[in-house]
Amino acid sequence: MADRAAGALSLPDDWPAHADVSLTLNRMGCFDWDLTTGLMHVDEPGLDVFDLHPDEYDGHPASLAARVPADEAVRLDSMVAQALKRGSDHYGAYFRIRCRDGTLRWTHTQACVRRDESGRPVRIIGIVRDATQELADSSARVEVDEERRRQTSVVETTTAALAHARTVQDVIELLKNSHGLEHLGATSLVMGLLESGRIRLVAEGPEGSFVPGTRYTRVDDQYPMSEVVRTLAPRFIESKEDFAESYPRLWHAIGDRDISAAAYLPLIAQARPIGALGLLYRDKIGFTPEERNLLVALGSSIAQSLQRAVLYEQEHDLAEGLQQAMLPRRIPEVPGAEIAVRYRSARLGQDIGGDWYDIIALPGGRVGAVIGDVQGHDTHAAAVMGQLRIVLRAYAAEGHTPATVMARSSVFLHELDTDRFATCTYAEVDLTTGVVQMVRAGHVDPLIRNQDGSCRRLPVPGGLPLGLSAEFGRLEYTVSTVELDPGQTLLLYTDGLVEQPGADLDDGMQLLAALVDDGPHDLQLLADQLCEVVDERGGDDDVAILLLRRKGNYAPQVFGRLQQHVGQNDPEALRSSRHMVRAAVRAWGAHERADEVELAADELITNALLHTDGGAVVTVRVLSGIERRMRVEVEDRSSALPRRRDAGESGVSGRGLMLVDRLSESWGVESRGSGKCVWCEFLIPDRPRI
Template structure:
């Protein structure tokens, strides 16, 4: 077929070309290496490939390897030896060969091993060819591939970093990071967010010297590159200083001093609408390849999604924070005789809103109520429940209920709400004239007490179930613990976010907090700030509320002091607490030598109520102001049976209580109180001589002989 076609056409005499001509034209030379003699023949083309003249080569292979770097000659010899040994027929190797002008050039050799019938190698024949340009092209492709991988890596790493950014400021921090700018290859960046009315707010510029005065707020219709990309929704690539100066003459004079040579402005588009623009400014390049443009557009898309998510988060956070602040007290009232500091810190993870709250409730008689609490959950529902619970606690306390009753009623209220939330809480009612603090705890963490010398200790407080749960399970008993707060001492109430840390138990957190308070500033506001700084540094997924109450000194209000304690019939600890309350009040109110008498009389009235009635008792101690100061102790119970004074006899074990009260008190009596009664006694605690003696100037008309 080939011969017939050749006869029909006029072809050159040397057609088809022989293999020697083809090899020569493609700069491939041949060699024939006789292994027995060691001689290696190179044809004319092979000599040219190696940069050798006819007189430069003596036919010995050692003369060739002498022109190769020793390491590459050894590598070539090892390759050939391996092929001869393992029975292979072919091999190929790249190596560098020194030409006559002294330059090293890359060469590639490919050989075929011929063997006898026994497999013994006889000769190697093959080709050598120029490979410098081939490897240069390969290196360029490798570098281009590496550059593409780096650019793709920039997008991937930036996207991964942005995945952890929750707020707009977090996004800015990721983009403005020095290493981030290095990855982008940019000298500085700017970012603007689109606001209502077409206004663009510049929210980021970096480094600091990149800011241009007058560009903090611009409009989409202005002659700025950022305005243009927001207006057109298309990326803008400025490839030279001349291009920048001609296109944006208003902006360029400011950038000229920053050594900016090129820029890429990317629209930030989310859900098919513009939300802003990002500008990357370069000082060491001109022009952008097609691949670089594609990478930057992909980067802008990733950044836009993060910015939109962050904007929505910031809006939700602002709403939640506004709700949280609305639910907390707008201001803390001035309380005579006390210093107060309160703080609230939202969580640094999660929804940034929770149910933590504090409150200060001024009460009659120089008393003050301090509340700290935490509603379960971290969302707007928790904040809403918190607000309602704070209001009812304040109302119950203002109505004059005892701390235990305040807590029990609040628990019933929360249980009856249409919610599945519960709350921990602590309520402390302090009489600043006596320093006596009655504390009730509902599943909350114990308070701390800081002394005047800076020492700090945990105050174990017996408690009940959290609010809501105690009502659900019918366990509304809340024991009342009494703490004496001396002038200068500070009571610290807080929520568990201050002491709970991942990986550590509560005791560890309490120890750390105790140590922190012990070494903290003396000033109350500075101490509160220091606690918040620790919370900010640590971060976490729970919000924190803090209330510090320091007693400044003994303050006696004009209406007199008042303390009240509920004593359950089967609660010996409450009885001890009531005795402690009376003792603290007597000492603080200056009863002088009558202290023991008042304590004994009060103890008799309390014991009598617990022994002879079916329920508990409410003990109240108060100062009655007037011409002569008097201290009054009241014991109220739910029994309508009136007490009777009688002679116990020599062998009687009871009946002496009212006789003792009659002998010790200046006056005593009984009053009906609805379904129950109140037995009371009074003692003069004035300063005039004889006023504190038993029986001095007792008005007999005020005494109740029976009932």
């Protein structure tokens, strides 16, 4: 029955086709290479693949060399040699041949290696074929895949770059300067942020592409950015007609710019709109599904970056406000000294830290200079810094020695129940004598700048940082004494000025010394120049700088000084002190103010004896500076500070400090380590010159 069916089909005489016919029809040829003799048989279809006539081939592989470029021949020889060496049974490769007309054509070969009983290769039998069409089809697919990869790469590259953007301006600059939009084919862009129900245009590019009247638009306006913000869906405009019909007001302004398509994307973060992005194209018709998906992904990345940037700026403003609030609002005028201070926040990292400076006016022509750095770069570090600065200032103003100021500040920080420590340098400068008492707690060494501009490092023995010294019970701080000559400048700074990642601290110190050496003489200009270096360098640490120069012409003189101790329940000593004040007034030419001086001094002495335990020390002196002043000081052992108040109902008590305030030019209270000193000053005429 099968025979009858076969006969009924009436198959062709040459069916099935011989293998040679199949190979020929598919532009394939065969070869048989005998490795022992070196001869290679190539059939006629195979020679046709090589664009050779039969009479042009002599049976040796070298005859094919004319059709194989040299670099391709080297690659093929290397591939065959490796296959034979590794013991492979098969190999295959694409290579090019040069045709008679000089053009290159892709060819493919595939072969089987025959070996003898010992494994030695003896023959290679294979085929060669024309691969032009195959690779053409493959190339088309590769181009499509390459375009997809390119567009995906643009989104990935842009997303990676956006990850480093820290501010809204960083995001804007990245989009305007990036070549990513060019790779996407866009000719211009616009971006707006949603603020209080309006869209504020924050970026447009290239320059000159801004449309007047669109800087601020309402969400309910008939604009594409308004629409995508309202609907939270992208809007793809695929033709000029679509643009003109949907948004006639905007098209009227940009219709002459040859815009053929546009993509407007909502910028959504945490499920709410924060703005919109528009990409405008020339010579583009429609958007493929892949392009739409890529643009939506790009919009999502931009939105997340903008959200991070907005939150970062808000946090930075809060931290910077806290930092500025914790630093001194102003630096007091200090007679006999020039002072310059600066603070620069970090350009990387969290931007804010615990660096601080302070200037503390002390009695007797002295001034305290403080530079410090609380560990960490966050708002907590700034908060700890503020508390520590105030406490250290209070200890110094109470009259404690520099070593005691440091020790007590360390105990305070340790008891603050924080995990932070702080480095600090405290210098107490006597501007009259130039003597500087300095204590260093884990901080970098200060510098001294001479009058000629030369600069040197000032090695100061140091102790543990504040907080750590209290924790380990090592509260002894060494006090170093140096002299600051007139015109010399003391430079205090935090480590952010000299430390750089991967660099040695000594190199940073030498660089700073060189900058100071070559810097301007004016302290304010010098401080600005150091800050410019910090700004250019960037870095992940904030910087505080304090420069203090001793003036050469400051030499306050004391013309006369009288002092007496007045004990409680000692009327004779009280009368004697009053007599001393009266005699000083007459001797120093203050007759016109005798009653005022005596009355104010009597009130201060009486208050000390009535409201404190123990006696008082009364000192009267004349200070000569720009103007002559008589100063009355009453020192006692009580730390309770006097306060000015109104008189009681009986009118007997409460007038003391009110009288002192009215009678004297100035008065005040200075804390001392063992108590306090209440003082008042009176202007007195200069002595007549003979």
